[in-house]
Amino acid sequence: MLTKLLQATRDSSGDCAVVSMMDMGAMGEAIRKLGVPVETLGMRRGVPTPSAIWRLRQVARRYQPDLVQGWMYHGNLAASMAATFAGGRPRVVWNVRHSLYDIRDERPLTRQVIRANARLSHRCAAIVYNSRVSAVQHEAFGFHAERTRILPNGFDLECFRPDSLARAQVRAEFAIPADAPLIGLIGRHHPMKDHAGFLRAAALLAKRYPQAVFLAAGAGVERSNPELSALAASLNLGASRLHLLGERRDVSRLMAALDVLALTSWSEGFPNVVGEAMACAVPCVVTDVGDAAWVVGDTGRVVAPRDPQAFASACGELLELGRDGREALGRAARERIEREFGLDQIASQYRSLYGEVLG
16 A cells, blocks of 8 residues: 555655665565665564664664654554654654454564554654544554544555456456356455355355356465365365465456455455455455445445355345346446545545645
8 A cells, every 4th residue: 555655646756765674575666666765674573673773763864854654553663763863853643554353363562562552652643544443443442542544545446447358368267157156355364364254155155056156366375275275175165166376466357357356354454355346346245344344335245254154145145136236236336436445535635644744
């Protein structure tokens, strides 16, 4: 999302720089190609080293920023620290992009970082949350409520769009019939994504809709994953019925090929995959976590988490609409994203916030 925001504000990108606490990561080069400098601190995961703090001090003094934007919990603390190093009392804005259902679900060090965020939150000029639910959760935990700003994720409507050619190509790639209902889940293998629930719902749907095909993609979501392969085998979901694709770089193509996007998570903040699928005019069935229900609105179905039977029933409702009915729902989904969550709109909201903070 940071990269997308920088891309949407490239006309003023010469006025900013990005500081990565570790290395260049997955997006560093993409940011540099936008003309935005990327500084790296070389930290390892864990407690910051004196050398990393020294590099942060040097970067802050070199740039002398008017405003420092933190990005996620650890970045928020680093932003506040950088502001003290910079001189001139730059304004600090934090960004929280995580739900907080239970602090005990976090790693021990992350718990301490979140608690430090809460104690220091009154010192920053604003706290941006990309999720309404996340804002409520963090305020209840002790984050300063008067600093709250809700700026949802924005979506690139050119990258994510209906694409009949991509739909045909993806289906040809995996030998999926053109008229077969295709239900997909996009997300890394993690307990909170509940891939097991997705597979159980798929097995229920397969009995009722023999032509239905299922697809899942994301890091660790592949046949070599012993947990997923064993469960798929026990549910009689063979390779022709269930495609486990692993990590992919063509998510927009996969989205455009779907008839229904599934989100089975039991924990989310603002689920990007839902907005991306909606931008591709694909209706969604989601669990009622984070802001998923808000994003979907009346263009899909919302069910309780951890209930494969209810999830399968909701997917079945969309399959019963037929292709014309799903396409009508998909058009409404695309229009909702255009109206409420377009990237240019969200970038404009960030610019307005920065202008307000800087006075």
